[in-house]
Amino acid sequence: MSAHAVPFEKYHGTGNDFLVVDADAEAVGDRAAFARAHCDRETGVDGAAFGAGPESDGVADGDRNAGRRGADGVLFLSVEERFDPTRVVMTLVQPDGSTATMCGNGARVVARWAHDRTGDREFMIDTQAGTRHASVNADATAATIEMGEPTFDPARVPVARDEPLVDESVAGLTVTAVNTGVPHAVAFVDGGRDDPDGIDAVDLDAVAPPVRHADVFPQGANVNLAAVVDDGSGDGPAVIDQRTFERGVEGETRSCGTGAVAVVAAARRLGLIDGGSAVSRPPGGELEISVPDRGHATLTGPVAREYEGTLPTDPR
Numbered sequence: 126m127s128a129h130a131v132p133f134e135k136y137h138g139t140g141n142d143f144l145v146v147d148a149d150a151e152a153v154g155d156r157a158a159f160a161r162a163h164c165d166r167e168t169g170v171d172g173a174a175f176g177a178g179p180e181s182d183g184v185a186d187g188d189r190n191a192g193r194r195g196a197d198g199v200l201f202l203s204v205e206e207r208f209d210p211t212r213v214v215m216t217l218v219q220p221d222g223s224t225a226t227m228c229g230n231g232a233r234v235v236a237r238w239a240h241d242r243t244g245d246r247e248f249m250i251d252t253q254a255g256t257r258h259a260s261v262n263a264d265a266t267a268a269t270i271e272m273g274e275p276t277f278d279p280a281r282v283p284v285a286r287d288e289p290l291v292d293e294s295v296a297g298l299t300v301t302a303v304n305t306g307v308p309h310a311v312a313f314v315d316g317g318r319d320d321p322d323g324i325d326a327v328d329l330d331a332v333a334p335p336v337r338h339a340d341v342f343p344q345g346a347n348v349n350l351a352a353v354v355d356d357g358s359g360d361g362p363a364v365i366d367q368r369t370f371e372r373g374v375e376g377e378t379r380s381c382g383t384g385a386v387a388v389v390a391a392a393r394r395l396g397l398i399d400g401g402s403a404v405s406r407p408p409g410g411e412l413e414i415s416v417p418d419r420g421h422a423t424l425t426g427p428v429a430r431e432y433e434g435t436l437p438t439d440p441r
């Protein structure tokens with residue numbers, strides 16, 4: 126193992142957890158190998174070795190999402206404070222070594238990390254899907270990111286056909302294909318988290334991979350299950366329970382921000398909810414989403430810093 130060590134910090138957004146590395150401070154030669162080694166849920170970074178746990182600094186009491194071994198990805202970040210607002214260049218390398226063009230929860234974590242460094246509350250985040258405005262709330266416990274305009278355009282999802290893929294059978298699930306920075310397949314199911322036969326009864330690890338790898342998705346797709354538990358026709362916004370099997374993680378995560386926006390965009394397209402605002406409830410918490418008729422969607426939710434330490438730059 127290399128003697129070189131790179132400083133990192135661990136954060137999560139509704140349980141979607143990331144190692145954060147300041148790309149200006151330390152060069153990691155093989156980012157894919159770094160992510161594969163340190164994100165592994167069995168053998169990767171272990172918070173206990175860095176004093177992390179329910180009583181450690183920076184972790185709110187009872188934060189059920191903090192302290193897990195491994196991570197859902199590594200965010201390599203470069204801060205450019207000469208811009209106003211401060212700009213952060215974000216690159217997400219996933220546990221399988223792939224690079225994702227966008228990550229909604231990751232971008233929310235970036236805003237919190239940049240706030241912790243600069244004290245600022247507004248940022249521009251450069252992602253491979255475009256430059257997005259982000260902000261943190263007054264006590265920096267929540268962050269909002271502009272998410273671009275969801276698209277069903279087959280060339281941009283992408284799907285290997287000329288027509289949008291809306292509410293059609295793909296490898297055993299009835300899905301709608303939408304790009305929210307990365308490609309998503311959304312399948313609506315009956316029954317929310319409170320229903321013993323509802324969304325949590327589905328074996329996602331079994332049903333998602335055939336869709337994730339289906340020929341109709343030439344770049345693959347993240348696969349979401351969603352259950353509308355309130356259609357928003359009453360007083361409050363719509364409420365949708367959600368689970369996501371992520372490309373690049375190749376498993377279910379506790380939350381997926383681009384997935385939450387995809388679910389709301391698909392629900393609107395199918396006429397399943399009223400209005401353009403919704404609360405998504407992935408296993409890791411709650412996210413607020415807006416998908417207007419035109420223009421940027423937004424994603425808001427809690428963010429938390431867990432711990433910091435150093436890791437071998439070259440883990441081989």
Ligand SMILES: N[C@@H](CCC[C@H](N)C(=O)O)C(=O)O
Binds near residue numbers: 228307382
């Ligand atoms: N968890 C992310 C999505 C990350 C990218 C995705 N796994 C892909 O490869 O498309 C989010 O919060 O959006």
